[in-house]
Amino acid sequence: MAGDGLLYRVYERRLSKELESFDLPQHLGVIVDGNRRWAKAAGESTAQGHRAGAAKIVEFLSWCEDLGIPLVTVWMLSTDNLRRPPEELVALYEIITSTIEQITDAGYCVRLTGSADSLPEEMREGIARLQQETSPDARLTVNVAIGYGGRE
Numbered sequence: 001m002a003g004d005g006l007l008y009r010v011y012e013r014r015l016s017k018e019l020e021s022f023d024l025p026q027h028l029g030v031i032v033d034g035n036r037r038w039a040k041a042a043g044e045s046t047a048q049g050h051r052a053g054a055a056k057i058v059e060f061l062s063w064c065e066d067l068g069i070p071l072v073t074v075w076m077l078s079t080d081n082l083r084r085p086p087e088e089l090v091a092l093y094e095i096i097t098s099t100i101e102q103i104t105d106a107g108y109c110v111r112l113t114g115s116a117d118s119l120p121e122e123m124r125e126g127i128a129r130l131q132q133e134t135s136p137d138a139r140l141t142v143n144v145a146i147g148y149g150g151r152e
Contacts, residue, residue, distance in 0.1 A: 019067060027071040028064060032057065047091035054099040061108060065140045072142050073113070079149035082118050093123050100144060104130045109138035115147040 032053055039049025057074055064072050076096050082089070104110055110131050116124045127146075 016066070024067055024069055026069065027073070028069055029073045029075070030057075030060065031075045046088055047095070050092055050095045054095050057099055058102050058106065061103065061106065061140060061142060065106075065108070070140060072140065073145060074142060075145040077114075077146045079115075079118075079147060082147065093120060096144075096146065097123055097126055100127060100130050103142050103144075104134050107135075107138055109134045109136050109141040111141065111143050112146060113143050114145045118147050 035049040035053035036046050037049075038044075038052065039046050042049070044052075057076075061072060061074075076099070077092065081092070084092070100110055112127055112131060116127065119127075127144075
């Protein structure tokens with residue numbers, strides 16, 4: 001688990017020790033939500049809100065790895081999100097691609113779920129390349145749900 005400062009490290013050790021007595025799940029699902037609301041409340045741009053949320057995804061995955069949770073599904077882009085303004089989608093596509101790159105750089109196995117048909121071709125190709133570069137033997141597998149509405 002990542003964090004700065006002595007107090008955080010003490011808290012982290014205490015929390016990790018406490019979690020040892022629990023049966024942890026083998027699969028976690030996360031719906032990424034609230035980035036635009038956070039940005040508005042913080043006086044930031046929508047894109048900055050999405051970037052802040054993306055940074056938390058990578059941090060969250062490292063916590064899952066530290067705890068030995070082998071599978072995480074992150075719902076990054078719903079079919080409803082695809083109806084957002086074009087300028088917001090361009091930023092989202094860049095942020096999602098960058099986040100997937102960070103996930104693969106961390107050594108995690110990435111699998112795409114959902115429909116990539118509505119994504120720009122360059123993004124689809126980049127994600128496909130990143131998936132091929134990851135090892136199925138990684139300590140953590142991350143299902144990235146994109147273009148997914150929950151009914152696919």
